[in-house]
Amino acid sequence: MREFLAVYLKGISMGSADVVPGVSGATIALIVGIYDRLIRAITSIDPRAFRPALRPHDPEARATLRTELERIELPFLLTLGLGIGTAVVILSRVMHGAATTYPVPTYGFFFGLIAASAIVLYGAIGTWTGGRLLVSAVAIVLAFVVTGVTADGVPHSPLVVFVAGAIAICAMVLPGVSGAFFLLILGQYEYMTGTLSTFVDGLIGLLEGDAIAPVIESGTVVAVFGVGAVLGLFTMAHVVGYALERYRAATLAFLVSLMVGSLRLPVTEVWTNLGESSTGTPVAAVVAGIVGAGAVLLVDRYTDDLEY
Template sequence: MTGLRDWVTLYLKGVAMGSADAVPGVSGGTIALILGIYERLITAVTAIDPDRLKRVLAGARPANLPDARTAFREVDGAFLIVLLAGIGTAVVAVLSGVDFLLETRPVATYGFFFGLIAASAAVLFGDVELDTPRRKAAAAAGFLVAFLASGYASTALASSLPVVFVAGAVAVSAMILPGVSGSLLLVVLGQYEYMSGTVSRFVDGLAGFALGNGTDALAETLPPVATFLLGGVVGVFTIAHAVKYALARARAATLAFLVSLIVGALRAPVAEVSLRLAESGETWAAAAPRFALAALVGAGAVLVLDRYSAAIEY
């Protein structure tokens, strides 16, 4: 890539990935596959190691600049920077919008998420084989982990910095895996609504700071945002590599676990809506039509996406 048009195209691909990453049930990795950049992304991410990072940072000294440029090219640094800029732009924009919807239309928003998750699970289960005891056990384990975590996280898991760190590690690493939604795992961990609100307030704080105020908002939101990003960096270099290793050694069982994780996570949006209804005094009977209609819209979005990605080898 050398032309401005190529870089703009890559940035827009990052925007598409980020938009998917910010919505539970849709995988940014799947979007990367559709857009033809998944293999390059994985190659670039796994090429990053402490030695190359040290060489890049050493470029601050003019004498080390040639070697720093070589290391930067070895990790496809320009590609990663432009792509991450697009992803970051979309994540901030989408999460800010979702935060507004969760405040004003929580039942419909979580209904939409439920449809996304259900349709994603249905589509992905077509590629899962449960013909051995090992694969069945992996599927059962995935379902139970997500199902139990969904109910527990919604009521008992506080948004402390250690929890936010773990959520960042799990969610960001999942974002680069096809078929696994990082935002969905945030819902399972009970951190999606908290982080969407935190990111929205952080952006407002930045805007206010640029205008001479907003210091309080930045002071409140910077620690969780920085902790989440730090967790994400750790996750990319640990969890993502571990899953890649598992896929290489036991692909079918690992896929069964991952997809069953999605099925178990269907409890998460229902649990969140139940909490909202309990707070507002509204009944499920009254909220069910809104929830169901939004779920159908979410499912339809996934099915349309699947139609365009049906020929992709996962």
């Protein structure tokens, strides 16, 4: 139980990081010492190995399934996932309220987080070649264009939510890049944090006799996002892991440059909301940005010796 509690608390710390754009849950996994174990467990999952579950009446099939579950460390993954989910449910409400009620300091904070993370990660690339410069330029332009589109509003269709879940899950294998960052780029951050809060409120309301319709509506969106995340875990996370293993510097240059290009979005949000409240001032945005950048640089200072 002590080990499970430790893993659960580490999951909470990872989930707390992934709710904030610019802070990576994978970096937290490195800090708390479970990154390698997590990657091994994720990459060892083979859906074909669960075929014995279709024959629960067969003692040999049950034994085979039990061996397979032990091999992929299912208790570890479930406990860690429960911790991550707990943090996401609690903090998504806080972040949604901050982004909608205090957009200027909140997006100023996001700008500082993302900009400082990009600076830190650029330092890990090493030698710059022509190919890496080209990849970096393409990523900056791509993110700049995409965030320009998402800033004007993106439909929250099931397909978009599904793809957002599949992409956001890649943050589990990417130290320095968070799932919330990808949601921000895709224009789904405020929508998903708000929908999750509505879903949780609806579940609590059921205990008090409220209608079930809001739960079904918001729960469907959450389920679609979750299915996308699960499939992304078996596909995109493996692709990104392979790219990092074979072409680490170029892949890192591309991902970090996405962060640079995406800075257009928090700048747009800050500019659009200036003067709309007592906190909607340039000074508030700058101060929040400095706090965000300082937080990232402080974490980097004490984790500089960690190997990604």
